[in-house]
Amino acid sequence: MRILSGIQPSGRLHVGNYFGMMEPAIRLQNEGEAFYFIADYHSLTTVHDPAELRANVRDVAVDFLACGLDPNKATFFRQSDVPEVTELSWLLSTVTPMGFLKRCHSFKDKTERGMEATHGLFAYPVLMAADILIYDSEVVPVGEDQKQHLEVTRDIALKFNNRYGEVFVIPKSRIRDDKAKVPGLDGQKMSKSYGNTIEIFGEQKPTRKKIMSIVTDSTPVEAPKNPEGSIIVDLYRLVASEDEVATMETDFRAGGTGYGDLKKRLFEALWDHFEPMRQRREELLAAPDYVETVLREGAERASASARPTLERARKACGIR
Numbered sequence: 001m002r003i004l005s006g007i008q009p010s011g012r013l014h015v016g017n018y019f020g021m022m023e024p025a026i027r028l029q030n031e032g033e034a035f036y037f038i039a040d041y042h043s044l045t046t047v048h049d050p051a052e053l054r055a056n057v058r059d060v061a062v063d064f065l066a067c068g069l070d071p072n073k074a075t076f077f078r079q080s081d082v083p084e085v086t087e088l089s090w091l092l093s094t095v096t097p098m099g100f101l102k103r104c105h106s107f108k109d110k111t112e113r114g115m116e117a118t119h120g121l122f123a124y125p126v127l128m129a130a131d132i133l134i135y136d137s138e139v140v141p142v143g144e145d146q147k148q149h150l151e152v153t154r155d156i157a158l159k160f161n162n163r164y165g166e167v168f169v170i171p172k173s174r175i176r177d178d179k180a181k182v183p184g185l186d187g188q189k190m191s192k193s194y195g196n197t198i199e200i201f202g203e204q205k206p207t208r209k210k211i212m213s214i215v216t217d218s219t220p221v222e223a224p225k226n227p228e229g230s231i232i233v234d235l236y237r238l239v240a241s242e243d244e245v246a247t248m249e250t251d252f253r254a255g256g257t258g259y260g261d262l263k264k265r266l267f268e269a270l271w272d273h274f275e276p277m278r279q280r281r282e283e284l285l286a287a288p289d290y291v292e293t294v295l296r297e298g299a300e301r302a303s304a305s306a307r308p309t310l311e312r313a314r315k316a317c318g319i320r
Contacts, residue, residue, distance in 0.1 A: 001032030004137035004171070006039040006079065009056035010046050013063045014197035015270070016182035016190030019238050024141055026068040034074035035135050035302060036064070038295075041079050041086070042128070045121045061291050063200060066281035075305075077298035079131065084306040089123075089130040091313050095159045096126050100152055113193065129153040134306045136169045143181075147173060164316035168309075182238065183231045185214050198235075200274055201281055211267040212260065221258035232259070236266045239273040 005025050007017065025036055038060050040053060047053045057078060069076055079085060101107070104125055111117045132140055132153050142150050150173045157168040181189065184196025191197065198210055214232060219225050227233045227249040237245050248265065251257045284291055314320070 002136055002138045003028050003032050003034045004036075004132050004135055004140050005034075006037045006042070006131060007060060007064070008039045008043045008046075009053065009060045010043045011056060011192045012197075012199045012202070013060060014190060014192070014199050015235070015238070016184070016197065018067065018200050019182050020143060021141075022064060022067050022069075025074075028141065029070060029074040032139070035137070035305070036069065036074050036076050037079045037082075037131065037302070038077070039079045039131070042124065045118065045124065046115070058288075058291070061295055062281060062284045065284055065291065065294065066277045067200070068277075071294045071298060075298045075301045076294060077302045078295055081295070081299035082134075082302045082306055084303060084310045085127070085130050085134055088134050088306075088310050088313060089127045091317060091319075092129055092133070092156050092160060093123065093126050094317075095163055096129075096156050097159075100155060101125060103148075104152065105148060125149050125152045126156065129156045132171055133157055133168045134309045135302065136305070136309060137171045138169060139174050140171050141174045143175070147175070160313070160316075164313075167312050167316050183234050185210060185231070187215060187231055198270070201278060204271065207271070208267050211270070212263050214259075214263055214266075216259045219259075222255050224255040225252040225259075227252035232262050232266050236269055239269045244269070 003025075005021065005028075007013075007021055013022070025034070028034055029036075038057055040057050043053060043056070047056065061076075064076065065071070101122055106124065107117075107122055110121060115121060128149055129152065132150075133156075140150050140153075150171065154170055157170050161167055161170075184190035184194055185198070186194065186196045188194050188196060198207060202210075214235075216230075216232070230252065233245070233248060233252070236248055240248070248262065251262070
């Protein structure tokens with residue numbers, strides 16, 4: 001089974017990134033042939049400072065390795081180091097109906113929030129399709145909110161195959177579990193776009209301050225509180241044992257414990273959960289040559305896999 005997933009280097013990685021994409025990807029590297037890439041081409045729709053982009057790519061690479069990605073099990077690389085992807089994107093664009101792209105929610109949502117309506121943003125799903133199809137990917141883990149892009153990829157592949165023959169493997173989605181729905185500080189989905197994130201490797205004091213700022217109601221300390229739908233409980237559930245979660249829910253319902261104390265408990269659990277990864281991250285930051293070697297060797301393996309697929313597509317189209 002060949003697995004494909006990517007992550008954008010659009011800023012410091014947060015708890016939502018970890019439980020939504022990184023942790024499931026790290027588990028999947030033991031189940032099949034995994035290809036994981038840093039989507040720097042995609043990030044050009046939002047990151048326009050070259051130095052910032054380079055720093056973001058480095059940070060994503062270090063963070064992913066610190067969190068447990070094993071380059072001996074997974075092919076890990078920069079998207080831009082595999083030029084075959086952008087050529088395939090053009091070939092796919094020649095069979096992609098405008099209607100497919102106009103129906104994509106992501107373009108509408110981002111432009112409504114004020115992002116410039118560039119061709120890159122509009123054609124984003126075509127480049128994503130190239131990312132997936134060029135490695136003959138069979139399984140693509142996605143969250144519920146990303147299902148549409150995978151369906152567009154399947155539709156584009158089918159259009160190409162119908163016109164030129166059986167060139168592409170048609171990938172299947174694997175919907176991530178509820179851990180992908182990580183709430184932010186304000187209760188919305190955790191996202192850099194909403195400014196409601198908790199960084200995985202943030203400094204201790206700012207991280208504590210963020211957690212203490214989680215939005216709660218005005219229920220007094222002595223009164224019972226409802227744990228259902230609580231941001232505190234939902235985040236705690238990601239890093240605590242079942243018994244610890246049950247204890248917190250009991251404390252909510254019993255009253256006598258204020259939100260401040262419950263937030264402190266959440267902070268301690270989150271901080272302890274990522275402590276081994278912080279230590280590994282410090283080791284990686286001290287070995288930048290190792291990180292660059294991992295990305296370079298990953299790109300070589302990815303290109304070796306991509307070239308036959310691109311050649312099939314070129315030949316099918318009549319491009320020598």
